[in-house]
Amino acid sequence: MPDFDLIIRGGTVVTAADTFRADVGIRGGKVAVLADTLSDGPVLDAGGLLVLPGGVDSHCHIEQLRAGGGADEESFVTGSTSCLAGGTTSVITFSAQHKGHPIRDTLPEYRRRAAQAMVDYSFHQIITDPTDEVVRNEIPEIVASGIRSLKVFLTYEPSHLDDRQFLRVLAAARRTGALVTVHCENYDAIGWRTEALMEAGRTAPKYHAWSRPPVIEREATYRAIALAELVDQPIQVFHVSCSEVAAEIARAQARGLKVWAETCPQYFVLEAADMDRPGFEGAKFICSPSPRDSASRAALWGDIHRGTIDIVSSDHSGSSYEGEGKGKRARGGNAPFPMIPNGVPGLGSRLPIMFSEGVAQGRIDVNTFVRLVASNPAKLFGLYPQKGTIAPGSDADIVLWDPTRQVTVTNALLQHVIDYTPYEGMQVTGWPVATVKGGRVAMRDGKVQAEPGTGKFLARAPYDLIKRRGVLPDGFDAAQFA
Numbered sequence: 001m002p003d004f005d006l007i008i009r010g011g012t013v014v015t016a017a018d019t020f021r022a023d024v025g026i027r028g029g030k031v032a033v034l035a036d037t038l039s040d041g042p043v044l045d046a047g048g049l050l051v052l053p054g055g056v057d058s059h060c061h062i063e064q065l066r067a068g069g070g071a072d073e074e075s076f077v078t079g080s081t082s083c084l085a086g087g088t089t090s091v092i093t094f095s096a097q098h099k100g101h102p103i104r105d106t107l108p109e110y111r112r113r114a115a116q117a118m119v120d121y122s123f124h125q126i127i128t129d130p131t132d133e134v135v136r137n138e139i140p141e142i143v144a145s146g147i148r149s150l151k152v153f154l155t156y157e158p159s160h161l162d163d164r165q166f167l168r169v170l171a172a173a174r175r176t177g178a179l180v181t182v183h184c185e186n187y188d189a190i191g192w193r194t195e196a197l198m199e200a201g202r203t204a205p206k207y208h209a210w211s212r213p214p215v216i217e218r219e220a221t222y223r224a225i226a227l228a229e230l231v232d233q234p235i236q237v238f239h240v241s242c243s244e245v246a247a248e249i250a251r252a253q254a255r256g257l258k259v260w261a262e263t264c265p266q267y268f269v270l271e272a273a274d275m276d277r278p279g280f281e282g283a284k285f286i287c288s289p290s291p292r293d294s295a296s297r298a299a300l301w302g303d304i305h306r307g308t309i310d311i312v313s314s315d316h317s318g319s320s321y322e323g324e325g326k327g328k329r330a331r332g333g334n335a336p337f338p339m340i341p342n343g344v345p346g347l348g349s350r351l352p353i354m355f356s357e358g359v360a361q362g363r364i365d366v367n368t369f370v371r372l373v374a375s376n377p378a379k380l381f382g383l384y385p386q387k388g389t390i391a392p393g394s395d396a397d398i399v400l401w402d403p404t405r406q407v408t409v410t411n412a413l414l415q416h417v418i419d420y421t422p423y424e425g426m427q428v429t430g431w432p433v434a435t436v437k438g439g440r441v442a443m444r445d446g447k448v449q450a451e452p453g454t455g456k457f458l459a460r461a462p463y464d465l466i467k468r469r470g471v472l473p474d475g476f477d478a479a480q481f482a
């Protein structure tokens, strides 16, 4: 029997900390050895290529169930295909509680569907209805089963929580040792602005941005931080769209609060002006928070440099553009913006866009790139060092990356089920040429060759990073009582 199941030979290994020449020897699905030269096993040639940890996408919506029946268009099979094509090997998707129903009505169905995945996966449990039963019994059960993060919305009908409900979820997370992730926008302010825009006849896609300017995101971010501080509960702020919002997070971090932040490729590349493209094209770019302007896009890199934002996820939440009774045009090509489904696809484009805009354009080094798209998401969500690095004992999830290859992005290259990409025609430098998942070659030259069901559920155990700080007003731990 050969020493290794696979040897990745001749490449340059990149982790969050280091860049060095090494062969990678893989055995039993794990990295066994890093050494100058390895032999005795099948070889995958990485000459001239970067050898990176597989991407970890800690915020993406795949096959999410709709309250009214049915699920997202992107299935775990098509979603995994797009991930592997784009160099991502692990995802954290969502299990959504339907308002008025217990969580046990839906979670088993997510587990059943995700069993088809070809990338490893976990879930954030969305809480839309924090009843006594949910906060006292269901959340502890779910967290104990390895789903160690909860997700709440401060906007959207019918998902949004009011402040009292949000506090109950923060308290439940504190009692059980889970992280809380938050969509920060002000529900009432958006509703008020939207009503006024409709009244004024301003209904085109571009007015989506007008319904939720940055101050609406900044206010909710500040409020989420303050309430989390009151409970002494760590949080992650999802999809920070601009520096004006990041400034609130930086202020909290400087005071020692456990507040982390992610952003997404769309906030570096798309603008509100894209929603003003001719006809109904603008609908393709509607996502929340809204893309901002070109000055915001440029300034957001500063928040990466300062370390305020340390994760880039996709927030893949695709609705196709065309299609009978579904997607962006489901209510016709003149639908007012509040009726157009939110979200842009991004599973497969996340790494290429961040590498091109970041590393190839000279804004960040390749170690920072690895940190943003793989190491930090793995660390913050309790998957490190199993995921997010290349080291002896880590899962052999590895992407071979050509840093010089020039590619014109097309929807077909991304291999998701969604019928468009907001990045169609974009020129990028750097592209994944092979993806190894669990020690097996799962994608080569764009051909995905993994089998449905090869992805594993990642049960997440307690981890130190999200431990409470132990700082409470008056020292009174209200979370023990309410």
Ligand code: MN
Binding pocket: 183, 238, 239, 288, 289
């Ligand atoms: Mn969101």
Ligand code: MN
Binding pocket: 059, 061, 315, 317
């Ligand atoms: Mn989302």
